[in-house]
Amino acid sequence: MLQLATLIKHHSTFRPAQVAVVVEQERLSWREFEARVDRCACLLSSLGVRKGDRVATVLSNCRELLEVYWAVPSIGAVLVPLSPLLMASGLASLLRDAGAVCLITDRSMAPVVDQIRGELPGLTAEHVLMIDGPTGDYADYAAAPFGNASEGGFESVPVGQDELFNVMYTSGTTGLPKGIMHTHFVRSMYCTLFASAWRMSPESVVLHTGAIVFNGAFVTMMPCFYLGARYVLQRQFDPEEAIEIIARERVTHTMMVPAQIIAVLNSPNFSAERLSSLQMILSLGAPLYQEQKDLLNRLLPDRFYELYGLTEGFWTILDKTQSLRKAGSVGSPPCFFEMRIVRDDGSDAPPGEVGEIVGRGPSLMTGYYGRPDLTAQAIRNGWLFTGDLGYTDDEGYLYLVDRKKDMIDSGGVKIYPRDIEEVAARHPAVREVAVFGVAHEKWGETPVAAVLLRDGAATSASELRSWINERVDARYQRLHALQIMDDFPRNAAGKTLKRAMRDAYQAGNGASPGS
Template sequence: MNLGTLPTRHAKCRPNHLALIFEEQRLTWTEFNKRVNRLARAFLSMGISKGEKIATILPNSVELLETYWAVAKIGAAVVPLSSLTRGRGLVAMLTNSDSVCVITEPGFTGHLNAVRGDLNIPEDRYLVTGGHPMEGYRDYASVTAAESDTDPTGIEIDDSDVFNIMYTSGTTGDPKGIVHTHYVRSMYCTHMASAYRMTPESVVLHAGAIVFNGAFVTLMPCFYLGATYVLQPMFSPETFIEAIRRERVTHTMMVPSQVVGMLHAKNFSAEALDSLEMILSLGAPLHKEHKDELNRHLPGRLYELYGLTEGFVTILDKYDFPNKPASVGTPPPFFEMKIVNEQGQTVPTGEVGEIVGRGPILMPGYYKRPDLTAQAIVDGWLHSGDMGYMDADGFLYLVDRKKDLIISGGINVYPRDIEEIAVQHPAVREVAVFGIPHEKWGETPLCAVILNERASVAEEDLKDWINERIEARYQRVSSVVIMDDFPRSTAGKTLKRVMREPYWAGRETRI
């Protein structure tokens, strides 16, 4: 299962089919494969061999996609890093991953220059995109243009060879690199294509950062099938909707904040989005209020995915959504799931416990961290650290992230229960509930909200409105804070940890 054979296959079997759209660039499979080949050969000319690691610090771009497939052709591994990674965190990840080459863009070179003295990367293996040579960097465009566009040959690649290392930690703590092999990513290809009903004629749109694993749940099946991939530099609701209308997009994935942004965009309409066959929500729970609104305008399109980069997913199919709207679905074929208590024992149907799973996309481990791997994978089962329960039909209901659990007076308080109520207020657009310190109860819920455009409500009035509708006293919010926006990762996920930090600063617990 050599992933590098996919662009080659499509260039041969469907050479003139549109492979990639990025801004003004429109590349057929023949054109894309030639570009990938030039980069693959450039790596070989630099002396990079099978098994070595190539790091990228790039925004969404054609060059980033080329790198993904070029490393696959020569048996190297890609280490996609976010441009938000700086300083000590950047050094830690580049060092931990054993990266021997870095590809970046002009705007990041200053951050990279600041730490180059701490890295063990040859000076001639720093590449910069953008077409403008810079001191201390080789020009990506010139390096690739000098190479042949034919497929590299003579490199044997098998299932167990590493394709990528994805880092999940931020700039603090020890790096934690999740390894995905060619086999694991090939399982993304086949299982996700089947689950989303993709075909070679599908048109797949992505606007989030493709350095994060969530992007791969549509990227891999799209490139496996030889379909058309529409990549945007970043998410903008208006341009996102216009791209769907213009390119007749059939499949897209979004995090909840993007779903909300799309629903509130000025050019949102069912007519503009009528080509869509799938809207996949992942990364965090999509609140029922937003699910219902989306389904009113675009019925029969919503899928929801719960999953971990380490290698387990459940998918709520669009045809199961009407009967199980609060669920995050079931494990795909060949996956298994159980709910366990703190002793590792399986709990009865309907009882809350930790979500544990296994399947064909399970990582072989964290890179060079067997200790962490042993904590995450026990007897072949991946322990998620998330809380949920199964119903009698085997559908999973996500109660909350274990790390977001609020323990107030010794009682478990699940933020999502409160969020589902708060988001029903007509003035509220988005909501995030997290625990803050409390002298008597240890911690207590705080509700942060973003209001709808032109909406107005006092924080105290909103707090009263929420608490009047909450059944259990221990779930009542102690305060409401109205914000212009939430801190978010480059993948668009809401960062509750960042919102919590000021309240817990100086304390030994919680952050």
């Protein structure tokens, strides 16, 4: 029987004194980490949480969240990680949707939970746990070690490989979040396939800098815990601190979204020497500009990997050995995966022709929780239709073009924002760029850019817009307007929210070209 919760006990038995988890100044061995996980599991069991029940978390990065991640499956319950950035209405909606019977959060969320308790009759006060101590009417469970739960000796509840491990809600860059269901088998594929892809070993040191409520965190977390490697968790991303952690802990593997990679490369304390221990720098979550990939490969050669993937369960991986030869590609499907590029009429496109990326493999979700209608739209005859556009070369490597929903239709001509973004990223003043379509009376839609400048950069919006418009490949790609911003709206995963920027631009009735 495949049971992921047994991983912690395995490492506690066979390498008990090895460091398992590092969070700031706290260093836990496998034996110590297992004891904490057992206490959490005992507490949840004492509250009546049973096999198949949904346990939601609303926590920022902390040691306790890692403990919950392993305690919940050990009692056969189902993880529902939720972002602490959710507003009250959004949180209530997702808790209802998941049917959560227990919520684990912290003191800062008490006012929000108070506000929505009346909307959640299935979630009683004693099943809302504040990990940092007693708050109001909530049960008195202290942060460490999860109250008065019994010490050790917890026996994991048997769980079949096809039973649910978690429900992961999409980060919501488009539309309402959907609950993506992953089984224990799917998460075991994360363990084994990614361990091999990243060349991890039990001696690896894995740093995670982003929010671990984001599914991308599991891309390195699962293989790390499977192998018994060391997991280093940064509470909140800070590029200077991340560089110091890598140097101090001799980190070998890390993954970051493009915005974080760009921030590290631009950090005042960046140096190749400080990051010399790294064997892998993985980019995922959104395309990294080619300009930044080239810089990374020059400064830290033979370390760059890129993952294109969906939480729904299809991936391609650009291996570090191909990152120069296949510049611009997001790699190829791993073993046991298949990929097609599909035209609008359902036929397969040949190499070089853009179509929808469609794939299947052993990590495919079982569906969207409670939404068989949406599941049927996404998975057809066992194939996941991603909603992303791309093409393959003659060797089968994938080149990502854009999201179908991000594509701009200007006078009947298809404009892919990423093409314009790649041009803008070459300007020395540009740190980040996002291009999106806005309504236009004549053309239907027209492209607008939002830009973040590098520190100390001196350029105007009109100058930058002109520079980009002189270099795009076609007249129809020219920007209607460009805005210089202090920061982009982002979701919990660090992804840029183009939809929010487009809505804000249009709500302000737009701006004249070059403004």
